[in-house]
Amino acid sequence: MEKIIIVGPASQILGVRIAQELGIKSINTETKSFPDGETYLRINIEDETLIQDKEIIIVQSTGPEANSNQNARLFELFMMINAVKRMGASKISVIIPYLAYARQDKIFRPGESKFAEVLLGFIDALGIDELYVVDLHAPQVLESLQCSKVINIDSMKILADYLLSLGLEDIVVVAPDKGAIERSAMFARHFGEDVPVEVFEKHRDVKTGEITMSGKLSLKNKDVVIADDIIATGGTMANAIKLVKDSGARKIYAVATHGLLLQQAKYRILNAGADDIITTDSLNNETSKVSLVKAIIDYLK
Ligand code: R5P
Numbered sequence: 001m002e003k004i005i006i007v008g009p010a011s012q013i014l015g016v017r018i019a020q021e022l023g024i025k026s027i028n029t030e031t032k033s034f035p036d037g038e039t040y041l042r043i044n045i046e047d048e049t050l051i052q053d054k055e056i057i058i059v060q061s062t063g064p065e066a067n068s069n070q071n072a073r074l075f076e077l078f079m080m081i082n083a084v085k086r087m088g089a090s091k092i093s094v095i096i097p098y099l100a101y102a103r104q105d106k107i108f109r110p111g112e113s114k115f116a117e118v119l120l121g122f123i124d125a126l127g128i129d130e131l132y133v134v135d136l137h138a139p140q141v142l143e144s145l146q147c148s149k150v151i152n153i154d155s156m157k158i159l160a161d162y163l164l165s166l167g168l169e170d171i172v173v174v175a176p177d178k179g180a181i182e183r184s185a186m187f188a189r190h191f192g193e194d195v196p197v198e199v200f201e202k203h204r205d206v207k208t209g210e211i212t213m214s215g216k217l218s219l220k221n222k223d224v225v226i227a228d229d230i231i232a233t234g235g236t237m238a239n240a241i242k243l244v245k246d247s248g249a250r251k252i253y254a255v256a257t258h259g260l261l262l263q264q265a266k267y268r269i270l271n272a273g274a275d276d277i278i279t280t281d282s283l284n285n286e287t288s289k290v291s292l293v294k295a296i297i298d299y300l301k
Pocket of ligand 1: 103179211228229230231232233234235236237
């Protein structure tokens with residue numbers, strides 16, 4: 001069965017690269033906003049039989065960008081799925097490198113919605129066969145999906161390989177908070193058997209979002225990798241970096257799968273003392289030094 005990649009407007013580089021690596025055809029989309037703000041999307045084809053009976057792979061990230069926001073990116077995704085379904089695709093696989101709303105996975109304050117689950121349920125209900133996400137903030141939200149295959153792609157090995165290529169020595173992995181310990185422990189194993197994992201105590205005010213962090217570690221002359229799933233405002237990283245620096249680290253790398261890097265995040269992180277910021281290309285920005293192409297293709301094959 002012929003496979004075709006539909007390259008979503010938010011994942012143009014990643015989508016084309018995946019198609020090229022797999023040696024299959026790619027089709028892009030046309031998008032605009034109507035005068036009333038509604039999203040418009042069409043798959044860029046003139047002949048709908050091109051999609052009929054084909055295995056379609058849609059690639060669309062859903063992060064905020066200068067010319068778009070995550071709600072519009074999600075609507076584009078819904079429309080791509082609906083369009084290929086309507087045109088008779090025989091199988092629909094959806095790759096969402098960065099899933100918006102993933103951090104709204106639990107109730108922090110009375111009256112909130114568990115929207116991560118709602119959103120995934122909606123994507124599932126559009127009639128997809130396979131879903132691929134990357135290092136999802138809370139993977140348990142994937143558990144109730146009905147589609148036949150759900151994969152949470154792990155980017156830790158490719159991030160670790162990149163860091164090792166920089167020649168890091170005496171590595172310590174630091175988790176910026178308790179929620180990141182498990183992930184950091186798995187990450188550390190890619191650097192070697194006995195690479196230690198340390199953690200700080202983080203508190204985020206649920207009303208103001210303000211972060212406080214504390215802890216003193218023994219990091220003299222160590223190369224420290226601070227690993228998180230997402231860098232958003234950079235507050236978590238900047239706080240951790242200051243403490244790591246005070247603990248005597250030699251080099252400090254701020255590493256995350258998803259670099260939202262909102263507002264002054266890059267400045268905050270580098271100004272706090274990081275030597276570099278390293279993220280994957282789940283979102284497009286100048287810190288995307290590690291490409292997910294190979295990791296995604298390994299799962300698609
Ligand atoms: C929170 O639990 C996440 O894993 C990240 O630590 C958080 O999203 C980072 O946000 P910010 O960069 O705004 O501190």
